[in-house]
Amino acid sequence: MVRHNRIVLEMESIPENVGVARLMVAMLAAQADFTVAEVDEVKLAVSEAVTNAVVHGYNSQPGHTIRVEASLEEDTLRVVVIDYGRGIEDIALAMQPAVSSDPERMGLGFCFMQTHMDTLHVESAPGKGTRVEMTKRKGMERVPSTSGN
């Protein structure tokens, strides 16, 4: 079992790379013996955060970079998803369930991240980009905690 690891992924902003990020983080969680159910939760949270970078951060335009930092420290997995795109004006509003700037979308992304990870922290500057940091400890009852600034 792996107790310490760190993997950084930098990739193009295309839809097909969401699955690459998801799998990379899932492998890291599996290395630390997260349960299958816990790995599934991590995959969903990563999928939402990276999809937001592609779809909102870069308006679904290719040719931009998304950075995913994943690290393992004993029982805790930390995932940071960064884009250098549009940014979010009102983070508190954006994080509310069912709030989306796109009528084809459900506004459940942040909600899924919050439900499935232990902590979620969002930083963003309009025109500069967005940074979503999430952690999850294995073998835990989840105690959601959220903050935005």
Added chain:
Amino acid sequence: MVRHNRIVLEMESIPENVGVARLMVAMLAAQADFTVAEVDEVKLAVSEAVTNAVVHGYNSQPGHTIRVEASLEEDTLRVVVIDYGRGIEDIALAMQPAVSSDPERMGLGFCFMQTHMDTLHVESAPGKGTRVEMTKRKGMERVPSTSGN
């Protein structure tokens, strides 16, 4: 199908990350509709190059960084594996089949890379590190070409 993509992976020098690199590159090849057999060949080449970085470059010590750059340009997949470790004194010698500095190993790593990729290029500086660059075009009869400097 994806025609252009670029993914960079930076990860710790631990054995468990060889599989992460292998899978990441396999997903990229699959995005471009490489056949299952071609994806298998790419996986083997990546496995060998990243294993060499862990085992030889860093003498199986964790805490160092391995960088894997994978890119897709139309039909061609390019993979670069970089370590900042021990380096190779005599590249031409090291690349010969059955030559290994470790009695538990077979000396087949470079041989597998050569057999399964279209091009293989190795650069190394003792004490500074090693850079292995490989390309493979899909749907090709393989024409191996090798060079070292």
Added chain:
Amino acid sequence: MSMEHQLFGDSLVVRLSGELDLVAAAHFKELVDDYLDWGKIRHLYVNLEKVTFLDSSFLGALLGRYRRISQIGGQVGLINPPGSLRPTLELSGVFQLMAEYPSEREALSAG
């Protein structure tokens, strides 16, 4: 991800497998909207039996098709969603809008 479909009268059955994210969402939307644009279908049944993962992008595409189909008086059904997807499906509220069936046969005969 892979996607197959079959037409039974005015009912479209879509069989999905693997991981359903924004890539699958785009394919699914295109397929179903094509049938709807040509007025060829009224009902949609989505077979989830072999799905291992889904996220909010796919759920959004599903909901979007539900809206179009409701407007023409049709119905959308979900076939055999695996237990591991249930929490996500429940959180999204789709079960309030779409009926659930244990098999394609039962979906089509109920429709």
Added chain:
Amino acid sequence: MSMEHQLFGDSLVVRLSGELDLVAAAHFKELVDDYLDWGKIRHLYVNLEKVTFLDSSFLGALLGRYRRISQIGGQVGLINPPGSLRPTLELSGVFQLMAEYPSEREALSAG
């Protein structure tokens, strides 16, 4: 990767599955060497039926065990290697050293 093993007299059967790289190589080496160090086995049969990938690190570990076992007059056999692994196994020359069997039963009765 997963690894199971079973002892039949002085023959050890190791059943491997998934991707065999340097991680699997280390586990495999440890397991087999432990039996050899205690003088508990003479023959080794490696069931590759469910293996999807192997690289030179695993082949090195296999060859290393072959060397120890040859020294004590034992034999190493490979059981049911999938066709997709054949080119790699052939390139490595293991078929010159190890017999191949279609099943564990045949390996054990030949031994």
